[in-house]
Amino acid sequence: MMIFLERFAKAITPAWIPRQLRRWKHRRRATDLEAAWQIRREFFWKAFKAFDYNGISGDYVEFGSHGGMTFRLAFDQISARKIKRRMWAFDSFCGLPEASAPADDHPHWKKGGLATSVEAFHRICRVHGMKRDAYSTVEGFYDETLTKLADTDAPVDIALAYIDCDMYSSTKTVLDFLLPRLKHGMIVAFDDYYCWSADQISGERRALLEFLEANTEWRFLQYRDFGWAGESFVVERAEQTLTE
Numbered sequence: 661m662m663i664f665l666e667r668f669a670k671a672i673t674p675a676w677i678p679r680q681l682r683r684w685k686h687r688r689r690a691t692d693l694e695a696a697w698q699i700r701r702e703f704f705w706k707a708f709k710a711f712d713y714n715g716i717s718g719d720y721v722e723f724g725s726h727g728g729m730t731f732r733l734a735f736d737q738i739s740a741r742k743i744k745r746r747m748w749a750f751d752s753f754c755g756l757p758e759a760s761a762p763a764d765d766h767p768h769w770k771k772g773g774l775a776t777s778v779e780a781f782h783r784i785c786r787v788h789g790m791k792r793d794a795y796s797t798v799e800g801f802y803d804e805t806l807t808k809l810a811d812t813d814a815p816v817d818i819a820l821a822y823i824d825c826d827m828y829s830s831t832k833t834v835l836d837f838l839l840p841r842l843k844h845g846m847i848v849a850f851d852d853y854y855c856w857s858a859d860q861i862s863g864e865r866r867a868l869l870e871f872l873e874a875n876t877e878w879r880f881l882q883y884r885d886f887g888w889a890g891e892s893f894v895v896e897r898a899e900q901t902l903t904e
């Protein structure tokens with residue numbers, strides 16, 4: 661016991677504590693990341709299984725693609741199934757925009773945060789075995805890209821809209837873009853639905869609540885939650901919704 665204590669005392673140099681803290685932080689991050697992959701893998705499996713089984717056509721459209729984790733998970737499902745679906749990545753590829761509304765306020769949403777260049781994104785996709793002609797990237801901030809697309813511009817037929825752009829104003833622009841493209845049976849998923857600020861309803865959830873209030877012809881049926889912050893919905897026409 662004494663020998664052990666002597667050795668332990670010798671090992672504790674001034675650099676020991678910060679080194680241990682770094683290791684613990686690294687391990688915690690690795691565990692969080694592994695859980696994030698597993699949970700989303702299961703979500704994508706369920707969503708694409710439901711599309712196939714129910715005969716729902718349409719593309720995979722992602723708003724917020726950054727490091728390509730969710731894009732790769734969606735690709736794994738699409739490439740393993742019969743129904744062909746194009747994939748779309750809408751991102752500034754230079755990180756989050758500046759906050760433009762009080763509901764964008766959040767300790768983790770900072771201008772330029774979560775940036776991956778489009779070249780790095782293509783590299784990530786290539787390493788994962790994705791051919792360049794299997795997907796499209798649309799570079800730029802949504803208020804400059806999505807707002808310029810006409811209702812008839814592709815992508816028009818969407819099975820899964822995966823919204824992972826965190827902020828209220830980004831999500832609001834995305835939902836306005838999706839409005840003419842909504843169809844029965846598609847799924848709209850929000851990666852950060854339960855991220856909110858300390859004193860108000862904000863972020864993706866606020867954008868959806870306002871959207872549904874303004875567009876009462878559509879209902880979003882709660883489908884699956886995933887992870888600690890994700891929620892998804894199946895789209896239904898309000899006139900067809902039966903009381904539960």
Ligand SMILES: C[S@@+](CC[C@H](N)C(=O)[O-])C[C@H]1O[C@@H](n2cnc3c(N)ncnc32)[C@H](O)[C@@H]1O
Binds near residue numbers: 731803825
């Ligand atoms: C949380 S990250 C996406 C993570 C990604 N799904 C993954 O699995 O790696 C959020 C992304 O949304 C993008 N983003 C947020 N608001 C945007 C906007 N208004 N226009 C374009 N891109 C936006 C950011 O550039 C960032 O890459």
